[in-house]
Amino acid sequence: MKRILTGLADIVFPPRCLTCEESLDNKNAPFCPACFSQIHFLQSPLCSCCGIPFAGADTDNHLCGDCAVSKPIFSVARSIGKYETTLLEAIHRFKYNRNIHIGEILGKLMAEFEYSDFAISDYSLIMPVPLHPKKLRQRGFNQSVILAREISKLFQLTLDFLTLRRHTYTEAQINLGRKEREANVSGVFSVTDSEKIHGQKIILVDDVYTSGSTAKECTRVLMHSNADSVAILTIARAVQ
Ligand SMILES: [Zn+2]
Numbered sequence: 001m002k003r004i005l006t007g008l009a010d011i012v013f014p015p016r017c018l019t020c021e022e023s024l025d026n027k028n029a030p031f032c033p034a035c036f037s038q039i040h041f042l043q044s045p046l047c048s049c050c051g052i053p054f055a056g057a058d059t060d061n062h063l064c065g066d067c068a069v070s071k072p073i074f075s076v077a078r079s080i081g082k083y084e085t086t087l088l089e090a091i092h093r094f095k096y097n098r099n100i101h102i103g104e105i106l107g108k109l110m111a112e113f114e115y116s117d118f119a120i121s122d123y124s125l126i127m128p129v130p131l132h133p134k135k136l137r138q139r140g141f142n143q144s145v146i147l148a149r150e151i152s153k154l155f156q157l158t159l160d161f162l163t164l165r166r167h168t169y170t171e172a173q174i175n176l177g178r179k180e181r182e183a184n185v186s187g188v189f190s191v192t193d194s195e196k197i198h199g200q201k202i203i204l205v206d207d208v209y210t211s212g213s214t215a216k217e218c219t220r221v222l223m224h225s226n227a228d229s230v231a232i233l234t235i236a237r238a239v240q
């Protein structure tokens with residue numbers, strides 16, 4: 001019965017590419033071949049810590065210059081691909097057009113992607129980067145919760161979206177430089193119950209990794225509550 005209904009739905013609402021809305025020949029693919037081919041997936045060689053990709057293929061993962069000078073407090077940061085073209089468009093449609101369906105598919109992609117030197121199954125707890133309640137009311141949902149929920153389902157990983165809080169409202173970081181971003185998020189997160197964090201190997205989920213300032217500040221607060229380790233997982237990564 002379910003299969004008949006799904007078949008009917010495909011006729012009435014043919015599956016379409018998430019970004020350009022072309023109808024899809026392969027109804028299990030999220031993107032049409034043209035949009036898919038524009039995704040720059042992040043694979044080795046990349047920074048063993050922050051995940052920035054290196055040009056050229058004749059090297060293994062190693063620390064980038066920035067991480068060698070000042071190693072981030074998180075253990076590793078990984079993303080599916082560069083924040084451009086198809087992934088950028090999909091994230092914008094998800095966040096700003098409030099298309100939750102796209103977010104659910106992006107969350108599944110995050111769960112299924114094979115990351116270099118990072119395995120979701122090594123972790124014990126998954127947490128989204130929290131939104132301030134005011135931002136949550138404006139947007140109607142926390143995009144990182146949607147993503148983290150899909151990953152937690154596939155890996156049967158405990159999802160905790162309550163213990164880490166954003167108690168201070170901050171302006172969007174979009175036009176800020178690295179130092180300004182760090183100042184903008186400093187002290188805005190807190191943990192409501194340290195017991196839930198103690199000893200956990202945590203995956204912190206966000207949509208985009210830009211300067212890493214949000215990821216680092218959340219990690220600082222979680223490590224202060226005696227997390228074992230914190231990894232950062234995002235759909236996309238800005239690469240200058
Ligand atoms: Zn397309």
Ligand SMILES: [Zn+2]
Pocket residue numbers: 047048049050051052063064065066067068
């Ligand atoms: Zn790095």
